[in-house]
Amino acid sequence: MKPAERMKIDRQPMTEQDASARAKNFREVNQGYADEAATQEALRCLKCKDAKCVNGCPVGIDIAGFVGAVADGDLNKAANILLAANVLPGITGRVCPQETQCEQYCVRGKKGVSVGIGYLERFVADWARENREDLFEPPPPTGKKVAVVGSGPAGLTCAGELSKMGHAVTIFEALHKAGGVLVYGIPEFRLPNHIVEAEVDGLRRRGVDIVTDVVIGQTYTIPELLEEEGFHAVFVGNGAGLPVFQGIPGENLKGVYSANEFLTRVNLMGGYMFDAGETDTPIIRASQAVVVGGGNTAMDSVRTAKRLGANPATLIYRRSREEMPARVEEIKHAEEEGVIFRLLNNPIEILGDDKGWVRAVRCIKMELGEPDDSGRRRPVPVEGSEFELPCQVFIEAIGTGANPLLTQTTPGLEVNRWGNIIVDENNMTSIPGVFAGGDIVRGGATVILAMGDGKGSSVAMHEYLMNGK
DSSP: HHHHHHHHHHOOOOOEEEHHTTTTTOSSEEEEEOHHHHHHHHHHHOOOSSSSGGGGGGTTOOOHHHHHHTTTTTTHHHHHHHHHHSSSSSHHHSSSSSSGGGGGGGGGGGGSOOHHHHHHHHHHHHHHHHHHHOOOOOOOOOOEEEEEOOOOOHHHHHHHHHTTHHHTTEEESSSSSTTTHHHHHHOTEEEEEHHHHHHHHHHHHTTEEOSSSSSSTTOOOOHHHHTSSSSEEEEEEEOOOOEEOOOOTTSSSSEEHHHHHHHHHIIIOGGTTTTTOOSOOOOOOOOEEEEEOOSHHHHHHHHHHHTOSSSSEEEEEESSSOOOOOOOHHHHHHTTTTTTTEEEEEEEEEEETTTEEEHHHHHEEEEEHHHHHHOSSEHHHHHHHEEEEEESEEEEEEEEEEEHHHHHHHOOOOOOOOOOOOTTSSSSSSSSEEEOTTTHSSSSSSSHHHHHHHHHHHHHHHHHHOOOO
């Protein structure tokens, strides 16, 4: 097919659950491509000789290669190409912000709409999971043992890549289930747990050992892993899961959640099934809920509160819509589901009743001033504009920090003023043989950037393990 003919094909929409129905359940919103839609979308690719889209992929997928294979109807080849570069394609196809990464570089986007690379990635990953059993031929063992701290996207990727190189890899996970933020922080309606479980099981089949309920910094320290447990190198990918609060009055009231606790109760521990007697984890079902924040975690929180019965479920953000860091698709889905957006507003106090429960949040209107260090215009309070929003649940989704438990029990490990681990260009820390990546280095970032860190670290770790460099 000639490029001119490809240009005439419109981008294929993703089938979605009806908004009014999905706002009341936790089933996945996006339903995936049918075969014909996937083929048509793949045919939109212009097969650029110098595929710029790869420049926007932190894990270096041969995008033109796998998309071309979909267009040719060779899904087995497409899966081989995709899985060679990405050990978690079913996950990234769902939660990776492709619109600001690979799809942003797509040539078609200059004169129209980019190819749906993320949708095609999901399609191929789901096909592979359902239609074939990958036979992994283990490489010759190197005799080297590697410990990976944390089973989030950075840790899983690093472990998967190292296992391909012949190293014996053990992942240590603090929670009772592997997946890190993928299982505790992202709701079922965006990333079903069975998808994460399938990807994790794939790593187990490759020989990766995953040990849960182990807190590095308490059960073992990094020095103990190296000196007593016989590991030759360590990768730290334990994320940044320490909740951040605004420090406003009333945060000690009952009904105030950090987004971490709220989402963990619902996602990892099944709190949304508590009323049905299917779980022991309670979660407050409020008739009115307010979430503060503008990122994907805030969207996840307010959409979850909506599904738990909040009407209204309100999102407060101190800047305008243009500055919101959340994915465009997530904002769109939230609006379709009936979430109320109160932009250019900010909470200043949480108000309680005489029994210590949240009854309302006091807010103030904001206006945008000059740009701050982030390049976004600084929000400035409007004097005399205070108002109250009634609510029984208030959720703070304004970011997370680095948990100091690991870093404070690792002598000689350098961190910055935010408590994030400092690494060099090879992701090695100040301690030889100890590498790090993901949110514990970057602060709050995306799943795919964490995966890029894990993959890059695996290359450097292999060189260190084999050559001492």
